[in-house]
Structure formats: C-alpha cells, structure tokens
Amino acid sequence: MKRYVAPLLAISCAASAAPQPDAEQLMTMINAYRAAPGVCEGQRAQPLPALTPQPQLSTIRIAPATILAAALERAGYNSGQADAITVTGPRTPQDAMQTILWQHCGTLLKSGYTEIGSSRNGNEWTVVLAQPAPPRPAGMPPPTTPGVAILMEDWREVGQILLDGVNAARATARNCGEQSYPPAPPVRWNQQLGETALAHSNDMATQQYFSHAAKDGSVVGERARRAGYAWSRIGENIAAGQHSPQETLDSWLTSPGHCANIMTPEFTEMGAAYSRSPGPNAGIIYWTQVFGKPR
Secondary structure, eight states: OOOOOOOOHHHHOOOOSSOOOHHHHHHHHHHHHHHSOOEETTEEOOOOOOOEEOGGGGGOOOOTTOOHHHHHHHTTOOEEEEEEEEEESOOSHHHHHHHHHHHHHHHHTOTTOOEEEEEEETTEEEEEEEEEOOOOOTTOOOOOOTTOGGGOOOHHHHHHHHHHHHHHHHTSOEEETTEEEOOOOOOEEOHHHHHHHHHHHHHHHHHTOOOSSOTTSOOHHHHHHHTTOOEEEEEEEEEESOOSHHHHHHHHHTSHHHHHHHHOTTOOEEEEEEEEOOSTTSOOEEEEEEEEEEO
16 A cells, blocks of 8 residues: 655744644644645545644553543543554654654544543654544433344343354354354354353453453463363453444454454353443443353
8 A cells, every 4th residue: 555645844844933842743733734645545635624723632651452432431532433643753744744644644634533641661652543422412312223232131132142243253254364164053042151241341340450460360271260260272362442243243244353253163151241331421332252162
C-alpha cells in the first residue's frame, strides 16, 4: 500500500508570539493536515474541519493491553467513538507528525471525529481522536438496540447465543489466518466452563484489565479446575468493548488465534459469559469464552 507524507513546512513554520508545547504543536499540525490532506493511502482525500482540542483526551495514556474505552471512562470522557494513535521514537513534533502520517493518515482523516487530545512522554507521543456521545436527557436510560448484550441480565442467555453462533461457525470450513480448518462437530454447553468464563469476566470488569492472566496470576486451566472441571484440553477467548454476542463472535472469527480455538475439533464443550465494568455509562463489556475437553 502506498502512503503519502505531505510536506510539513507549511504546517509547522508559522510564526507565533510564543512557542506551543510539543503536544499542542502536534494537534495544530494534524488540523492543518486535515484542512489540506492531499493524498492518503493512494487516494486523494477531501478536506475536513478542524478538531477541537479536548483536555480530557490529552490525559489518556496508551500502554500495552490498554482498552481505550476504559481509559476514556477513567478520564471522564463520554465517547461515542474514538481512536488512539501512539508512536515511539520521534524527538520533535515534526518528526512525530511524519511518523503518524506514514502509518495512520487514514485515521487522521476519519470524518466522524470532532475532538482531539495529544500528549508526549519522552519520545512517546499519543493522539486521541474522538466524537463525544450525545447528551442523554435526565432520567432516560442508555440507548439500546435489539440483541445488545447489556439488555440480557442472565449471562447464561448470552452464553447460549454465543454457543449457537460458535456451532454455526464450526459447521462450515473456514480459514483462520493462513490455517485452513474443515467443519468441526458442534460443542455442547458446560455449566462449569460457563462459571469459569463468568468469574474471569467479572474479575476483568471489576479491576478493569484485559488479559488471559488474572490479577492473582491464574490462567484458564487453573480457573477451570477451581470450578470443578477436569480437563484434558482447555482454551480461552476474551474480548472487551463489543456490544452484542454477534459482534463479539465476529471479532473472534476475524482473529486467527481466536478463530482457531473456535474451530478446533478436539474441543467438545464450551461456556461463555460477559460482565460490565462499573461506571456512569453502564461500563465496558468484558467477554470470556472457555472451550474444553473433559478427561
């Protein structure tokens, strides 16, 4: 894919009464680029309005395994949609802009965003683009759509929906990345695996982390044994931020490793659950799916 890096002289050399902090300079450059983007990813791009600096977005720090939705919630920002860009190495705002344009010009040119934040920590630069969620009238519950998991208070109901989706996926041959899988037999629901999934989703939601390793150091095999499941083979998929069982399943099927778990013919049983983190916006939804083969 060809990427075009726009000349930055016109962006970065305007005189000012006092120098801007580096993060502010980077936001100014991004807005100048959006006003006259030229070509991005081989296509001529249309000019876009300037993004409004939002201080809350400038407090966001992106570390490995950071869930952007959780970081936004902690910052007190009610987001409708958001993207984060992090680059490491550039020493100046100009170099950071060049690197971001080379790797992320398409993200900078998404038309749905209206606000921006930026920060610098040494040679690490973070840019957050966002569209705030519309204000909700007092007393009105959060908007929902049919099939959204947060409407389903019984996690078993959600787990059964995922089970049906998994068995539909296993019924058809598919490629998981470069690996081809033939159709696999259906898996059946196992309550102990469901409780294993629920416990891990609850733990991730309560402590707001995203990892197969729990805060106590346990991994899925240990957690399944705690729930009373004696296994000869075990596997786990996790996800966060998706709003429905189907959206979650779709995201797993497009990820080679998660897809491989779903299509592994040796697995015969499954449990799945979700949990919501506490928060003013109903929190982030954490999903866990556990596959097993009993002894």
